[in-house]
Amino acid sequence: MKLDRWTRQAALMLTALATLLAGCTSYVTTQVTAFSNWEGGSDASRTYAFERNPSQQNSLEDSTYEQVVANELATHAFTQADLQHAHYLVAIAYGTRSDMAVSSTPAYYYDPWPGPYYWGRPYGWGGWGPWGPYGPYGGGYVTQSYPVFTHTLGIRITDRASGKEVYNVTARSSGDEPSLVYAMPYLARSALADFPLGNGVVRTVKLPVDQQSGAPNEVAAGVAAPAAPASGAKTVQ
Template identity: 30%
Template sequence: MIKVTLICAALAAASLAGCAGPNADVHTARTAGAASATRALQGEPSYAFARMPSEDDSANRQRVEALLRDALAQHGFVNAADKSAHYLLSAAYDTRPATISVGGKECAAGECERRAEAPFALFGGRAYRHSLTLRFFDRMGGEERYKVSAVIADRNADPLQAMPLLVKSALAKLPFDEPSDWRVKLQMGEAGGAPNVISVEPLPTVDP
């Protein structure tokens, strides 16, 4: 089952309108066999980027990896050669038109993606949903050790505009531990500088 966070249209409109700083929803998945996310990342803090065959060395990809290198360095992680790195890091990102709904529900894989898009443009502009998923794999054994995803909505279709916020949110804690779902409140940096984290709070549990 895929857990989807559905935002009240009024709150989403206010957020997209810029009444407050941007918020990102962060979800972590506990690795099988790991007592906690903290223990899952107790190995040497070195990594190398792992790319799927479909991921080319585009300018966008290089920009994303540069942002991640800078952010991970602040947590003591070192970008190393593939053969000497303790972890292989997969970074996947996506931008698509957002769906605004009220309430929350569990849905099977594939069902949520088929939901109809919002039939209107919020305050004259279409909303977009940007996501970033980071997965740390043990280089020697290939096991996934840690996975974290960040999601944010705005009115800009360019994924690179949202990427500094997504990276900052996904790595606001490294690692996030229990619970699995968090809300990261951010503040845009001055004069195009890096965004700042204002608060990191667990999301309330939604009753079925």
């Protein structure tokens, strides 16, 4: 049947499109907001220690995320040191929020009557064609609800001697991934991209997803690898 040939052709086109899209690079998009009073200084002065509140002292989760942040700080010549010898103190804060989003999408159905009938005017008097006015498919809209997860990482750098805050940056990303562990390397990389940013800067950073696994490298206890090379970052001011 003519319709069967059309259906097969459409299926082949969709398969080709899916293959093409699978080869495209996907990105994690993060909004970054920075407040800065960074005065520079030599690389030798960029020594730091992580600062924890009492509830964080024995947290494996905190130590894991600190290592992710430490990896990114190292790309900007920061070196960890003992608390007594550190020039800066670095504190991190993080969290995940879940919301429900609603979307409406067109709903299509297959017309089982391929023709040669003409609808719209009786007996084919100037009708719209063998499938009616809407082609072989038609329908309304379907409303769907789905969860959206917002992951946030805050990094605060203070001068240890004076207690003065010198840098405060927040990175926030939203999507269908519920795991903060998955998102953390992208958040840390985005938060510290092009350090130091100016005071009051708000921008969007896009990082490519690992095409091998669709996820960043595994975050092990005490050892974390960055999500993607720094050169892979795209920034929209």
